[in-house]
Amino acid sequence: MLRSLPAEGSGVSERIRLAHGSGGELSRRLVHEVFLRYLLDPELARLEDSAVLSADGLDGACGALAFTTDSYVVSPLEFPGGDIGKLAVCGTVNDLAAAGARPLWMAAGWILEEGLPLDTLERLVRSMAEWSAAAGIRVVTGDTKVVPQGLADGAYVNTSGVGWVPQGRCLGRQRVRSGDRVLVSGCLGDHGVAVMLARQGISMSAHLVSDVAPLHGLVQSLFDAEVDVRWLRDATRGGLGSVLCELAQGANYGIEVEEQSLPVRAEVSGAAELLGLDPLFIANEGKMVVVVPPEDAAAALGAWNSHPLGRDAAVVGRVTEKHPGRVVSLTPYGTSRIVHLPAGELLPRIC
Amino acid sequence: MRYLSDFRDAAACAALAERIRRLAHGAGEMQFMEFCGGHTHAIARHGLRSLLPENVRLVSGPGCPVCVSSQGDVDRAVALAGRDGVTVVTFGDMMQVPGSEGSLQEARALGADVRVVYSPADALRLAVDCPGRQVVFLGVGFETTAPAVAATVLQAQRQGITNYSVLSLHKLTPPAMRAVLDAGEVRLDGVIGPGHVSTVIGAGAWRFLPEEHGLGCAVAGFEPADLLLAVAELVRMVVEGRPEVANCYRRSVSDGGNSRALAVMEQAFQVVDADWRGLGVVPASGLHFRPELADLDAGARLALPKLESREPAGCRCGEVLRGVLEPSQCPLFGSACTPESPVGPCMVSTEGACSAHYLLREAG
Numbered sequence: 078m079l080r081s082l083p084a085e086g087s088g089v090s091e092r093i094r095l096a097h098g099s100g101g102e103l104s105r106r107l108v109h110e111v112f113l114r115y116l117l118d119p120e121l122a123r124l125e126d127s128a129v130l131s132a133d134g135l136d137g138a139c140g141a142l143a144f145t146t147d148s149y150v151v152s153p154l155e156f157p158g159g160d161i162g163k164l165a166v167c168g169t170v171n172d173l174a175a176a177g178a179r180p181l182w183m184a185a186g187w188i189l190e191e192g193l194p195l196d197t198l199e200r201l202v203r204s205m206a207e208w209s210a211a212a213g214i215r216v217v218t219g220d221t222k223v224v225p226q227g228l229a230d231g232a233y234v235n236t237s238g239v240g241w242v243p244q245g246r247c248l249g250r251q252r253v254r255s256g257d258r259v260l261v262s263g264c265l266g267d268h269g270v271a272v273m274l275a276r277q278g279i280s281m282s283a284h285l286v287s288d289v290a291p292l293h294g295l296v297q298s299l300f301d302a303e304v305d306v307r308w309l310r311d312a313t314r315g316g317l318g319s320v321l322c323e324l325a326q327g328a329n330y331g332i333e334v335e336e337q338s339l340p341v342r343a344e345v346s347g348a349a350e351l352l353g354l355d356p357l358f359i360a361n362e363g364k365m366v367v368v369v370p371p372e373d374a375a376a377a378l379g380a381w382n383s384h385p386l387g388r389d390a391a392v393v394g395r396v397t398e399k400h401p402g403r404v405v406s407l408t409p410y411g412t413s414r415i416v417h418l419p420a421g422e423l424l425p426r427i428c
Numbered sequence: 429m430r431y432l433s434d435f436r437d438a439a440a441c442a443a444l445a446e447r448i449r450r451l452a453h454g455a456g457e458m459q460f461m462e463f464c465g466g467h468t469h470a471i472a473r474h475g476l477r478s479l480l481p482e483n484v485r486l487v488s489g490p491g492c493p494v495c496v497s498s499q500g501d502v503d504r505a506v507a508l509a510g511r512d513g514v515t516v517v518t519f520g521d522m523m524q525v526p527g528s529e530g531s532l533q534e535a536r537a538l539g540a541d542v543r544v545v546y547s548p549a550d551a552l553r554l555a556v557d558c559p560g561r562q563v564v565f566l567g568v569g570f571e572t573t574a575p576a577v578a579a580t581v582l583q584a585q586r587q588g589i590t591n592y593s594v595l596s597l598h599k600l601t602p603p604a605m606r607a608v609l610d611a612g613e614v615r616l617d618g619v620i621g622p623g624h625v626s627t628v629i630g631a632g633a634w635r636f637l638p639e640e641h642g643l644g645c646a647v648a649g650f651e652p653a654d655l656l657l658a659v660a661e662l663v664r665m666v667v668e669g670r671p672e673v674a675n676c677y678r679r680s681v682s683d684g685g686n687s688r689a690l691a692v693m694e695q696a697f698q699v700v701d702a703d704w705r706g707l708g709v710v711p712a713s714g715l716h717f718r719p720e721l722a723d724l725d726a727g728a729r730l731a732l733p734k735l736e737s738r739e740p741a742g743c744r745c746g747e748v749l750r751g752v753l754e755p756s757q758c759p760l761f762g763s764a765c766t767p768e769s770p771v772g773p774c775m776v777s778t779e780g781a782c783s784a785h786y787l788l789r790e791a792g
Contacts, residue, residue: 092534095533096533102768352546353778408474409436410442410652412479412790414473414788414789414790415789415790419767420766420767
């Protein structure tokens with residue numbers, strides 16, 4: 078039982094902590110032990126980025142609808158490389174793309190804090206418009222609420238998105254096999270470190286900007302190259318490490334990651350060292366993780382490397398029969414360690 | 429950034445591991461303490477233990493400032509956070525440490541104003557930005573952190589900032605090392621000297637180890653090659669029977685330390701006895717503000733009461749901190765005590781031995 082949440086009917090005064098939203102172990106338990114406990118839909122229980130709902134037979138259509146929702150609570154609202162408007166569009170597009178869907182429509186609900194300058198809001202909404210047009214997703218419905226000062230961090234956005242999955246396209250963890258390769262589409266941790274430094278007012282490098290970007294084209298390049306895509310995931314909050322732990326958990330295979338093959342910019346690596354963070358677990362907003370059969374790994378890597386958003390893509394690991402349920406990092410020194418979901422918030426160490 | 433790749437070079441590390449094996453061959457059992465939590469973390473993260481021959485063992489010491497903060501100190505911090513008009517500011521590691529009545533994180537979830545910062549300067553800035561609140565920085569850390577905290581206090585005094593104060597829980601490392609050795613509970617053949625701390629106090633501060641205790645000391649950086657080089661040096665000293673202080677972190681550490689940082693510390697602090705978790709009261713091992721800075725001492729300004737503190741039942745962090753117990757030998761390790769629901773501070777802090785052993789355990 079989750080210690081930090083109330084037992085049913087007990088009225089125990091345990092509270093939600095920030096760590097419950099960090100994408101680590103507490104988030105996982107919150108989802109499993111509260112949300113999935115009451116919301117029993119099998120589609121929800123798959124815990125993929127989008128629900129894929131069969132549309133076969135609906136007005137003679139074939140294929141499936143992908144349906145997703147997400148909320149964006151970034152601070153500051155504008156950061157190097159993006160803003161919350163762009164983030165909301167890209168997050169929605171990427172959740173749909175991770176289901177193998179073509180993004181079509183989205184809804185945006187804005188929760189604004191009293192006192193937010195109108196010109197700031199205008200910049201954010203203009204950014205949302207520009208990026209939705211660029212990604213080919215239409216913002217077709219929306220909502221606005223204003224809350225008193227102090228009750229929100231400037232602005233929050235909740236989005237829902239709908240996309241179309243062509244007939245016969247089937248992705249999911251049930252298709253993952255031992256021997257499959259794991260690829261990541263580019264350098265890890267750019268978003269998390271850029272935002273963390275922006276929040277602190279630190280400018281470490283002019284090159285270090287958030288990677289926030291719509292990845293539907295990058296995903297499409299895999300299908301165009303006829304790669305047999307087994308499983309896709311948008312590595313956001315919690316980073317690549319959380320995505321892989323989630324994939325391995327409860328499965329009868331393990332995942333081995335080659336530490337040396339992880340693409341990490343020197344600036345991110347340096348900042349992570351300084352702050353005591355592991356790039357494996359730092360957030361991204363423009364990185365896709367894919368599992369493909371070993372014979373398709375070269376084609377997948379080639380497709381990504383020739384796409385502008387996948388130039389730094391790399392094969393980073395493999396699915397294995399060893400250590401089922403676990404992710405294991407292989408160091409360059411011939412040693413190995415278990416990769417564990419972080420327990421709480423990513424916090425800077427003391428010295 | 430070049431340092432990272434050079435000191436993580438696999439071939440260099442393999443050569444150092446081979447040197448250790450050769451030196452230690454047939455030399456009998458030896459046990460070295462890595463005093464510093466940063467080293468504990470790095471050793472676990474890179475799986476360095478499995479590169480050492482069977483007769484060379486590493487044992488963790490009390491070098492994690494979060495872990496050695498006494499239960500009473502954590503309780504005082506939580507009590508402060510609960511006061512009206514007070515904002516408690518801290519480094520991240522302290523948030524989750526359980527006090528007798530819960531952690532700072534739990535206090536925040538109940539409405540206390542607790543903020544996490546990356547540097548003490550951010551805490552002072554917060555005080556300037558929030559003139560209506562008493563901003564209290566938790567001064568937790570060793571000689572590494574103390575100069576930066578001292579600098580904020582001196583700056584606050586110069587600028588006449590009246591709503592900033594520090595609860596100084598700073599501790600000094602050489603007295604703690606002495607206390608571990610004087611207790612005689614753990615047999616050691618050498619010590620890996622802390623890298624960041626020695627950058628401030630200098631490698632020379634560890635000379636008492638060979639001179640008074642006949643133990644070698646190798647001051648090390650935090651990359652795999654740094655640590656393996658330090659172990660090789662310690663093995664060499666044991667084999668040759670010539671204990672000394674070897675500075676294996678010359679790119680950061682000098683013999684005399686950082687005179688500017690030491691001067692700032694000297695200006696703000698005086699040395700006092702301090703209560704360490706696991707070691708109890710260690711003479712002349714803590715830093716309190718000088719009398720002329722009493723206004724900036726949160727303990728004095730906010731009249732903190734003495735609190736009845738209870739150590740968590742069954743928690744053996746104290747023995748882990750003294751190097752007497754391996755984390756995995758604690759009955760709570762990995763069952764009742766995990767990073768998600770830690771019972772003791774060694775499982776909370778990223779520098780803590782239990783957390784490092786649990787999160788970074790080697791794959792079988």
